[in-house]
Each structure stands twice: as C-alpha cells, then as structure tokens.
Amino acid sequence: MFQYVFNKILYGFLTLFGVVTVIFFLFNVLPGDPARMLMGQREDSEQLEIIRKKYGFDKSLATQYLYYVNDVSPISFHSTSNDSYTSLSSGKYKYLSIFTIGGTSMVIKYPYLRDSFQKNGKSVSEVIKETLPNTAVLAVVSIVIALFIGIILGVFSALFKDTLFDKVVAIISTLGMSVPSFFSAILFAWFFGFVLHDYTNLEMTGSLFEVDDFGEGSYIKWKNLLLPALVLGIRPLAVVVQLMRNSLLETLSQDYIRTARAKGLNNFKVIKNHALKNSLNPVITAISGWFASMLAGAVFVEYVFNWNGLGKEIVNALNTLDLPVIMGSVLVVASLFIVINILVDVLYSWLDPRVKLNKT
Numbered sequence: 534m535f536q537y538v539f540n541k542i543l544y545g546f547l548t549l550f551g552v553v554t555v556i557f558f559l560f561n562v563l564p565g566d567p568a569r570m571l572m573g574q575r576e577d578s579e580q581l582e583i584i585r586k587k588y589g590f591d592k593s594l595a596t597q598y599l600y601y602v603n604d605v606s607p608i609s610f611h612s613t614s615n616d617s618y619t620s621l622s623s624g625k626y627k628y629l630s631i632f633t634i635g636g637t638s639m640v641i642k643y644p645y646l647r648d649s650f651q652k653n654g655k656s657v658s659e660v661i662k663e664t665l666p667n668t669a670v671l672a673v674v675s676i677v678i679a680l681f682i683g684i685i686l687g688v689f690s691a692l693f694k695d696t697l698f699d700k701v702v703a704i705i706s707t708l709g710m711s712v713p714s715f716f717s718a719i720l721f722a723w724f725f726g727f728v729l730h731d732y733t734n735l736e737m738t739g740s741l742f743e744v745d746d747f748g749e750g751s752y753i754k755w756k757n758l759l760l761p762a763l764v765l766g767i768r769p770l771a772v773v774v775q776l777m778r779n780s781l782l783e784t785l786s787q788d789y790i791r792t793a794r795a796k797g798l799n800n801f802k803v804i805k806n807h808a809l810k811n812s813l814n815p816v817i818t819a820i821s822g823w824f825a826s827m828l829a830g831a832v833f834v835e836y837v838f839n840w841n842g843l844g845k846e847i848v849n850a851l852n853t854l855d856l857p858v859i860m861g862s863v864l865v866v867a868s869l870f871i872v873i874n875i876l877v878d879v880l881y882s883w884l885d886p887r888v889k890l891n892k893t
Contacts, residue, residue: 542875549864549868550866558594558598568585568590579659600619605864607642611643627645629642643658644671648804652855657861657862661846664843667844674758676766676823679823684773684816687774687777687781688804688809689779691777691779694782702778703775706775709767714764719837722737722738738839739838739840741754741758741841760840761835765834772819776815776816780815781804781812784811821873824873825866825869825874836848847862
C-alpha cells in the first residue's frame with residue numbers, strides 16, 4: 534500500500550510539472566505586456582521598468598519559466614542578493630526551512646502563486662483561499678444530493694427492472710445528462726427564484742455569505758445554497774442512477790449472490806450485506822471525477838447564481854486578463870484532481886477486497 538501511494542504521488546508531481554509547463558507557455562505567448570496589464574491605466578515608463586525587473590518580465594522566456602517553476606515548487610533555490618528576483622528578502626515567500634550554501638539558498642516553502650494583476654497586489658493564494666471554500670461547500674452538498682438520491686433511485690430501478698418506474702427514472706436521468714448546466718441554472722433561477730418566489734422564498738442570485746444591511750459584517754445565508762447545489766447535482770445524479778442500476782443488476786447475477794439466497798437470506802439482507810457494497814465501484818469512479826470538476830469551479834452555475842466561488846473568479850480573471858489568478862487556479866485544480874484520484878484508488882481496496890493495489 535505504501536509503495537503504491539508513493540508511486541502515485543511521484544506520478545502526481547510529474548503530472549503537475551507538465552501542467553505548470555503547459556499553462557506557463559500557454560498564457561505567456563499571448564500578445565501584450567504583463568507589466569502593462571499589472572499597471573492598468575497608470576502607465577509610466579519608469580514604473581513599467583521597475584515592474585518588469587521586480588517580476589522578471591525583462592528576462593528571456595526561458596528564464597521566466599525557470600522563475601515560475603521555482604516559485605510554485607515546494608523545494609526551490611534562491612539568491613542571497615537583495616536585488617535579485619529570487620531574493621528571499623522580498624518577503625513574498627513563506628518558507629519552512631532554509632539551507633544556505635555560498636550565495637544560494639535551498640528553501641522548503643509553500644508554493645508561491647504570485648500576485649494578482651487586478652486586485653491591488655493581493656496574492657493569488659489569498660484569492661483562492663477566499664473563493665475555494667465556497668466552491669467546496671457547493672460541491673460537497675451537490676455530491677451528497679447526487680449520491681443519496683441517485684443510489685436510492687438506482688437500487689429501486691434495478692429491483693423493479695422494466696417497470697413503469699424504471700422507464701420514468703431512465704427518461705429523467707437521460708434528460709439530466711443532456712441538459713446543459715447553464716440552461717438548468719437559468720431555468721431553476723427563473724422558476725424557483727422568480728415565478729415561485731412567494732412560495733419558496735428563494736432568491737435568483739446570492740452567495741453563501743451575505744453582507745448585512747448596515748455593512749458591518751457578513752452572515753451565512755444557507756437558502757442561497759439550495760438552487761445552485763441542485764443544479765450542480767443534476768448531471769452527476771443522472772450518472773449515478775444509471776451506473777448504480779446497471780452495476781447492481783450485474784452484481785445480482787453473480788454466483789455468490791445466488792449462494793447467499795440459497796442459504797435463506799432475505800432479499801433485503803442480500804442487497805444490503807453483499808450486493809450494494811460491491812456495486813459501488815463504478816459509482817465511486819464516476820463521482821470522483823465529478824467531484825474534482827466541481828471543486829475546480831462550476832463556472833456556469835456559479836456565474837448564473839452569482840456564487841462567489843473559484844469558478845466565478847476564473848471567469849472574472851479571464852475577462853480582465855489576470856494571468857496569475859488563472860494560472861494559479863488551474864494549478865490548484867490539477868492538484869485537486871490528483872489528490873482525489875489517489876484517494877479513490879485507495880478506497881477501491883476497501884469497497885471491494887477483490888481489487889488489489891499493486892506497485893505500478
């Protein structure tokens with residue numbers, strides 16, 4: 534198990550290195566001067582030169598790439614010179630340990646995702662820290678809704694195969710997988726937040742935290758979570774229903790299920806103790822991918838409902854060409870995918886003892 538997890542983590546770091554390389558060159562070949570993007574309307578030739586030197590924009594593209602890899606890496610190398618971009622005296626690095634040899638320091642630190650171009654120099658880490666929890670809450674609630682309702686409907690569809698109930702559930706799940714998220718979001722916001730507002734008391738837009746009427750603080754408004762969570766959970770719910778139904782039907786046809794029934798166990802105990810657990814593997818596989826995507830930011834859903842999450846922040850960053858925020862967000866998204874996939878692989882061995890983790 535340890536060797537397997539270690540290999541997965543190693544492959545994960547190699548994948549992240551590839552992601553860092555792709556996003557750097559993808560966004561740095563765009564036309565335009567990053568220093569001018571950072572300065573906005575406050576263009577001044579002297580200030581532009583200072584900005585270029587401070588952020589390394591005056592260097593070659595290859596040197597800028599090495600600077601970026603050095604910034605985002607947890608183990609990096611820095612100059613002791615105060616006027617160097619990689620100088621530790623700049624205060625931009627939050628380091629854990631420093632080992633100095635000659636004029637170079639090897640540092641174990643938190644990844645530095647740089648500073649936003651548009652948010653008055655606020656660090657990208659702070660921007661992500663402010664928005665990612667909102668997206669995480671939305672994603673977790675959506676996944677819980679999708680799993681709870683989807684597993685129940687999938688089990689009953691399998692038990693009542695080819696009945697009217699099974700056909701109705703199949704039609705609804707097909708519609709759920711087919712309808713685009715942005716259309717569902719607009720429809721739900723209009724119908725439940727506007728047409729039925731007097732009955733539901735739900736708003737068309739709103740985030741988890743709302744500022745009070747006096748502007749003296751914020752408070753949690755849980756009802757704003759309901760509509761975006763339902764919309765975000767529709768498509769994974771539809772997938773869970775079909776996967777659970779098909780997987781359970783296949784499991785119920787296995788020899789060990791017939792043996793359990795031959796021993797006199799009733800249908801409920803057979804499903805609960807033997808069939809259900811072994812039918813969850815494809816569900817876990819699918820839901821892990823959806824969960825990682827949701828944490829990455831349900832862009833359309835967050836934007837329609839004005840939910841202050843990572844997805845909405847990425848859209849705003851794209852509109853304003855805030856490159857550090859875009860690049861940092863993509864890197865965080867990739868990290869989440871890798872971590873979730875490792876956890877899912879380990880979870881397999883617990884759900885189904887037939888699945889053995891190997892060293893590859």
